[in-house]
Amino acid sequence: MKTTKIDYKNILYPPGGILLWILITMELITFGVALIVMVINSKDDPQLFHESRLHLNTTFGAINTIFLLTSGFFMATTVHQYHQNNYKKAGFYLNLTMIGGLLFLIIKSVEYYMKIQSGHGMGANSFFMYYWLLTGFHVIHVIVGLVILLFLKNSLKKEKTETEDIEASAAFWHMCDLIWLILFPTLYLII
């Protein structure tokens, strides 16, 4: 293992690396603009958007938020343990991080299944088109994040992980949290 000291105060070295932070910024802008367009679009038929939003399960959304936030907490703990050279503990918390992500995907699958069963597919109306596209793209990010964490777990086992690897993986995982933290209130709570 190679734990290097990084000067985070340098503009070129934010925690996770500059390339990942450029990606995070672009992703946040993309999702943010899509949500703003949806809100502006909802003005054409506010009743339809509001009634459609009421078909979403707020409890599922809130539970999923808690799963992702808890998973993010375990990811932060993984990085902390790694910096303390506690690699076994780091591996343990990384497992908990992945379990959080998997639970999120399970709840989301149940929610998707219920939506399809009740006839609220992507073509149901404009609101559900936004709902499926935005949450679908977010789910893809979570799946990609889980694959990255799986590779990280493997390299931690082989003791080949470097500080940059673990911090970049953590930053990507937290990005999934950040995207969900703007999707959840806009889609589930305020429209």
Place this chain on the structure above:
Amino acid sequence: MKKKDIYTLALLIVLTLTTAIFSTHLNHLKYVTVIILGLSAIKFMLVAFQFMELKKANPFWKSIIVIYLILFVTIVSVSL
């Protein structure tokens, strides 16, 4: 485990439940949308600054996140 991270997670869970309760039971209030967006913005900042350790980063990255949040919350609040 860092104590500060545990407190942050507890606060994040409380804020999540608060926004859900506001949306389902207090949606008749005039400024409920702004309150929900404001609380969500606080959650966003907590994750970015505490869990992602943005607090250690160069002010440029901190300001990008803060400006993004201000713009997002303002535009959504005004558009609704």
